[in-house]
Amino acid sequence: RKQMSYDEFYSRDLHQRIVAAKRKNGSNAKILAGASGTWQYNYDPAKIEEYDLYGIVEGDLGGIGPEMDGTGGRFFDALINGEMETANPFKKREFKVEIKEFARDGRKYHGRFIHCWDQPSVDEIPNIINPSMHGQVEVMRGCGRGCKFCDVTLRPLRYYPVEKVQKEIEINMKYGGLKNAWVHSDDIFVYGLNPRTTKNMQPNREAIEELFKGIMATGVEHTNPTHGTLAGAIADERLVPNVSKIIKASPSNHIGIQCGFETGSIRLIGKYADRKLAPYQPAEWHWVVKNAVKTLNENYWVPAFTIIMGLNNDETPEDSWETIRLIHELENEQPDSKFTVTPLTFVPIGLLENSAFFDIGNSIDAPKLGVMYKTWQHNFKHGIQKFMRKVGRENPIKNLFFAALARSLGGVPLGAMERYARKKGLEHERVIETIKAKYW
Ligand code: SF4
Structure with missing residues (x-):
């Protein structure tokens, strides 16, 4: 089929x-x-x-x-x-x-x-004239961190002034009845900085705070950025706490943000995305991930991670195991942490546009299947199950229903991967068994 x-x-x-x-x-x-x-x-x-x-x-x-x-x-x-x-x-x-x-x-x-070729200046980019989907408004284009697998970074950096962002939010509120602003950038923590003159990509906290103050001044009830880097989130210890206060993050107002986890492999992150970590070094990647999750969660932010499987077709079994171990360490060291992990396959764009696509059907070896299995297991155990338990906790019938729903949402793909491993042979089965025994 x-x-x-x-x-x-x-x-x-x-x-x-x-x-x-x-x-x-x-x-x-x-x-x-x-x-x-x-x-x-x-x-x-x-x-x-x-x-x-x-x-x-x-x-x-x-x-x-x-x-x-x-x-x-x-x-x-x-x-x-x-x-x-x-x-x-x-x-x-x-x-x-x-x-x-x-x-x-x-x-x-x-x-x-x-x-x-044309790369319009901010003044040439027209404001939206009709409501956008889910209240999404752009606040910048380009990124400047230079990850080799990304084409956003090849475009020049342009930041929208607060007034331009406010005008678009007003369109969404007035004509779309929206009460939220979903703030699009590829790394919100780059907003307002000049990567050529700013040492080590240190965030421009004042500019980011002004941006969110301006957004909240429109009267929206909720706002969250689409994307941000983990290093950017902790490079200035006052940044996330201050922004959280401005946007009124709280236990009943969680802030979702998509962050590139990419890989747990120090080798791969250093080779393909070293500036994603700036101001930190590739050797500090695990520390950055763990500290960023802690900081974000403490301030009611929930990161949704994406992982690149088969990065430039250069991911070794040891790289895959490093990813599995890092997710497990996060779960173990921060048992109440909140994050999801979604595996994506490598797409040759940006500086790697001449590479080949990662062909998951034919190139998935046992440890990469393990990465996929671990991410689903994490989302199942630490996301879906916990969430469903919370939703159904006041009503035993509801509880049964949501427990069954959780089992099918998480359990079905896990079961499918286990069957796939059995079909592929001993090596694949062993990886699944190792994850169950050591990294569950
Ligand atoms: S941080 Fe994100 S947007 Fe920026 S270059 Fe890297 S992958 Fe691209």
Whole structure:
């Protein structure tokens, strides 16, 4: 049975409707796809053909497309004039066109990738005019920490002034009835600093505090940043406590934040993401993770970690075990800590764009299966089960229901991985048994 993700299902549905409408009307419209998920066409180029895509637009154009008198207008003029078909790929121009060829399952696929060089200044980025999804508002673009597996960091850093952020929140409140602001950045603790002149990425606490004061002044009841680094969270010991007071974090107002855990391997973090740790050193990575979890939790923040499996196809069994051990140490040393861990597979973007995708189906060795198993076990035991117990504690019937729900949410994937390990053989089974015996 072919598995299909929720995203793929709805994306396919949308494209099928577009293609059907085009056919029905005998239209010659050119279909473009853009935004940050376009790397997925490199992974599955058959979709370019299936969705009848004329081009895949990469770069910042998505944010300025509506401005017809600016880059957006020039882009559509070039498109209508057929310049995307005749562009010289070796000549530097505003829109670089690259025809890529992919070999998959014994046949060739082609895709027209259009790169937009333009990197709009903050003044050129238009404010939203309609409510955004879940109250999300951008507060900066770029990052500056330089992780090799990331393309955000290749873009210049731009910070939105507080007034611009407030205007967007007001749109969400006025037209969307929203009472929250979901503050998007790729590392909120970088907001306001100049990585060229700021020693060791020391956060600009004053700028971050002013930003959140401005956000709360709009009258929102809840705000939380989308992403932040663990090192940034503890680099200034007053930062998280002060921001927590401003945004009224409390036991009944937890602040969720997504943080890149990436790997427990000191070797890998040093090789691919050393500045993610600044002002700390790679050798201090485990200390950084543990202290950041403690600081965040103490101030009612709950980090949602992501891990990269098969980082640059360079993850050794020992690297995987380091990740498993670090999660377990966190659980053991801070039994009441709150965090989730989600394993993702390596995608070749940023400075590693010429590497190969990590092929989980064929390249998952026993220790990597162990990483996946450990993350699910953690989320099951320390997240789902605890949460469900809390929800159902006042009512025995509810309790039974939520206990069963917890078992199926967590237990089913764990059981599936155990069956997979049995099928794969002794080495995989041994890894699962070791986790159960030593790292549970
Ligand atoms: S900290 Fe995050 S956003 Fe910044 S470069 Fe690293 S992975 Fe990218």
